[in-house]
Amino acid sequence: MQQIEQDQQKEQEITQNEMPDLIINPYEVVNNSKKQIDYDKLIQSFGCQRIEQSHIERIQTLTQKPVHHYLRRGIFFSHRDLNQVLDAYEAGKGFYLYTGRGPSGDSMHVGHLMPFIFTKYLQEAFDVPVVIELSDDEKFFHKSETTLEEYQRYGYENAKDIIACGFDINKTFIFLSSKYAGHMYHNICKFQHAITYSQLRGIFGLNESDNCGKVAYPAVQAAPSLSSSFKHIFGKDEVMCLVPQGIDQDPYFRMTRDVCYKLKVPKTGCIHSQFLPGLHGFGTKMGTTDPTSAIFLTDTPKQIEEKIKKHAMSGGGMTKKEHQEKGADLTVDVPYHYLRFFLEDDARLEEIRVQYGKGVMMTSEVKKELITVLTKIVTEHQQRRALVTDEMVEKFMELRPLNNYPPKKNN
Ligand code: TRP
DSSP, rough: HHHHHHHHHHHHHHHHOOOOTTTEEEEEEEESSOOOOHHHHHHHHHHEEOOOOHHHHHHHHHSSSSHHHHTTTTSEEEEEHHHHHHHHHHHOOEEEEEEEEEOOSSSOBBBHHHHHHHHHHHHHTOOOOEEEEEEEEHHHTTSSSSSSHHHHHHHOOOOHHHHHHTTTTEEEEEEHHHHHHHHHHHHHHHHHHHOOOOHHHHHHOOOTTOHHHHHHHHHHGGGSSSSGOOOOHTTTOOOOOEEEEGGGHHHHHHHHHHHHHHHTTTEEEEEEEEEOOTTTTTOOOSSSSSSSOOBBOOOHHEEEEHHHHHSSOOOSSSSHHHHHHHHOTTTTOOHHHHHHOOOOOOOHHHHHHHHHHHSOOOOHHHHHHHHHHHHHHHHHHHHHTTTTTHHHHHHHHHHHOTTOOSSSOOO
């Protein structure tokens, strides 16, 4: 136990000393450099593993499907125990996917969709069950801007956006943690028993005047990593879990994995994504306080066009002449970076990288392309969301078996 504590302290020190421009934890992501975060260094300081070409090939072979461009382009770039999860799958034991969202408000932006788009791809490619936690309790404890009932309502509203990503109703279970926690309380207890207050403080930076909910919550995010938290899906089986997540969530799962070790159950697998920066540039964030910082899922085509034209930070030259001479600085250019996330066509993306980088293509053209891509994504999302009824949300939240567990024998 002491060893674990020391390791965690060491990890934190490394992060703070080696990356002075960067703060990353579940409650704060601050990048004070104007550039893309150094994700290689982050891997080192967090002690996770890079996703290698060999993982990508293995996933392609196992699923017999082209891998998602988030994987091909290193947007999901890091992992813990991915091979162990794939081993379980290959051995016919299957695994399940667990991800979540803290419902902090009604409006979600395109960045919020990433873990869900990716989880949906994995669900389809591997045909495995998905569980999704809406941590209304977490936001209630940490944001405390409104009532628990209101955070629950945000949870239901966000569930509609999540469902609109295309999750299969027969293979997906969505729950609000304030409502479902009772069913996994036995596992919450085990996590709470295994973690000391001083460890929590080390990981999450809590202090004496924080409400008790902040101390209790991490176990609520950890518990869904154990298949015994979902008896209606897995019965008594012990099934491995893989958690697609933004890398800021890793501290929760580092803690989870330490406890798995103590409980002698398989450690939770993790697969981490990079962050989508705010429109104003690397080092800025997307948020509701500044509507021009992000593309929201409720934006109209006109709003999308205006935001990108006026507010997306460009790495192009100041004048046409300078641009043609020097080309665009792609390390600070937001429109190009967004295309990496949203334009699926690899050949076209490469063409833009080369032509724009050389100054042959102008910023206005790249922005135009991004406007087209995002407008399509957002309007199609809105159409799908309009079809999600309250009854469907209830159905996703119903305690029931899922029809792809147990896995079919593959031979
Ligand atoms: N803590 C996450 C947030 O604030 C929400 C969350 C709950 C989550 N469970 C999760 C995220 C599991 C990733 C994986 O958004």
